Amino acid sequence: MTEQLNRDLLQRWDQEDELAGFREQFHLPDNLIYMNGNSLGVMPRQALARAQDVVGREWGNDLIRSWNINHWIDLPQRLGNKIARLVGADEGEVIVCDSTSVNLFKLAAAAVRMQPGRSKIISEPGNFPTDLYVLQGVEQFSDGRVQLHTVEREQLFDAIDEDTAVVVLTHVHYKSGSMFDMAALTARAHEKGALILWDLSHSTGAVPVDLNGVGADFAIGCGYKYLNGGPGAPAFLFVARRHQATLQQPLSGWFGHANPFAMRDDYEPAPGIERTLCGTTSVIGASVLEVGVDLMVAADMTKVRAKSVKMGELFIALVEQRLQGLGFTLVSSKDSAQRGSQVSLRHEQGYAIMQALIARGVIGDFRAPDILRFGFTPLYLRYVDIWDAVEVLADIMARGEWQSSEYQVRTKVT
Numbered sequence: 064m065t066e067q068l069n070r071d072l073l074q075r076w077d078q079e080d081e082l083a084g085f086r087e088q089f090h091l092p093d094n095l096i097y098m099n100g101n102s103l104g105v106m107p108r109q110a111l112a113r114a115q116d117v118v119g120r121e122w123g124n125d126l127i128r129s130w131n132i133n134h135w136i137d138l139p140q141r142l143g144n145k146i147a148r149l150v151g152a153d154e155g156e157v158i159v160c161d162s163t164s165v166n167l168f169k170l171a172a173a174a175v176r177m178q179p180g181r182s183k184i185i186s187e188p189g190n191f192p193t194d195l196y197v198l199q200g201v202e203q204f205s206d207g208r209v210q211l212h213t214v215e216r217e218q219l220f221d222a223i224d225e226d227t228a229v230v231v232l233t234h235v236h237y238k239s240g241s242m243f244d245m246a247a248l249t250a251r252a253h254e255k256g257a258l259i260l261w262d263l264s265h266s267t268g269a270v271p272v273d274l275n276g277v278g279a280d281f282a283i284g285c286g287y288k289y290l291n292g293g294p295g296a297p298a299f300l301f302v303a304r305r306h307q308a309t310l311q312q313p314l315s316g317w318f319g320h321a322n323p324f325a326m327r328d329d330y331e332p333a334p335g336i337e338r339t340l341c342g343t344t345s346v347i348g349a350s351v352l353e354v355g356v357d358l359m360v361a362a363d364m365t366k367v368r369a370k371s372v373k374m375g376e377l378f379i380a381l382v383e384q385r386l387q388g389l390g391f392t393l394v395s396s397k398d399s400a401q402r403g404s405q406v407s408l409r410h411e412q413g414y415a416i417m418q419a420l421i422a423r424g425v426i427g428d429f430r431a432p433d434i435l436r437f438g439f440t441p442l443y444l445r446y447v448d449i450w451d452a453v454e455v456l457a458d459i460m461a462r463g464e465w466q467s468s469e470y471q472v473r474t475k476v477t
């Protein structure tokens with residue numbers, strides 16, 4: 064970033080921004096700069112009307128008939144097909160259901176089962192906790208058949224071997240924002256006969272993903288981050304078409320049956336992606352999620368990525384200019400090609416500084432032990448917001464505001 068940065072220049076960038084029109088589709092509270100869309104996306108304006116409609120009319124009036132007349136029964140597939148367009152998958156390869164954690168369990172267990180004679184699940188230390196915990200669960204339930212190996216990312220490539228059943232990685236790291244080379248690692252896994260499962264929680268709606276382009280086997284992802292689906296929104300999963308007929312997942316519930324309403328005693332998996340379903344769809348959550356997904360599908364992912372990269376570079380440049388010598392270090396890669404849609408800084412007093420920042424209306428978040436995270440969501444964040452956020456941060460540091468005792472106490476959710 065070589066241009067002389069000032070607020071007027073950034074205002075001009077906002078005026079010229081082709082995505083600027085999306086901002087009014089979101090509800091943004093006054094006097095708030097929201098840089099936490101990587102954790103919980105903001106509410107699309109239409110979400111409120113959709114929630115009212117699905118609760119008031121579809122549930123309230125149409126009741127059980129809604130499964131057919133309001134197409135509740137098709138929600139997982141319909142929404143899955145929309146998300147498929149964001150991640151480079153085909154129709155019938157993505158479905159919306161359950162939570163990210165549950166979907167990981169289903170697919171990791173299925174992958175292990177597809178690889179008899181191979182004993183390793185490979186992931187990285189410091190992966191998102193639920194991913195490691197779920198994989199530890201898969202390991203335990205295998206009764207010694209498979210073991211989880213966590214390998215530092217620099218050694219991952221070489222660690223994938225002929226004994227590897229499945230590699231499970233998060234494409235964009237939740238803490239550092241580091242982005243894996245999905246194509247190279249997928250190719251490496253396949254070269255060794257291993258399967259690969261990508262967690263796209265911090266990728267979907269943030270960076271372009273081409274699952275079929277790289278030949279990925281499985282993927283999972285989150286609905287409430289960059290897809291703006293609302294707290295606890297259902298998640299999604301991807302199974303490449305070539306694996307669908309043989310995939311056996313452990314949570315063989317009635318929604319995954321070939322004919323759920325035949326009410327037979329014996330389980331017979333649905334032929335396609337539906338076999339990954341377990342129980343009844345969270346209809347209210349999925350209906351609200353659809354509003355966020357529709358907005359994301361309407362945006363051009365190439366433009367979203369270009370703006371996200373520009374925002375990240377702007378933030379880093381401003382931090383370097385305004386926060387020199389104040390104890391901050393850049394955790395995320397300076398190379399945009401290796402970074403998702405967030406920038407993380409490290410500071411010894413990270414927790415208190417973030418509390419002071421939130422009190423001044425700039426919401427990022429904190430991840431133990433010392434990381435401040437700032438997420439960039441091109442559909443509703445402006446370049447001037449980034450300028451203003453760094454100004455507030457510089458002011459907090461200059462005044463030592465973070466030292467106030469109220470900012471030292473940790474809340475239950477950080």
Ligand SMILES: *Cc1c(COP(=O)(O)O)cnc(C)c1O
Pocket residue numbers: 162163164165191193194233237262264265285298
């Ligand atoms: C947010 C996130 C999850 C969330 O899992 P839940 O089941 O929705 O709680 C899982 N994995 C990663 C990498 C995440 O970033």
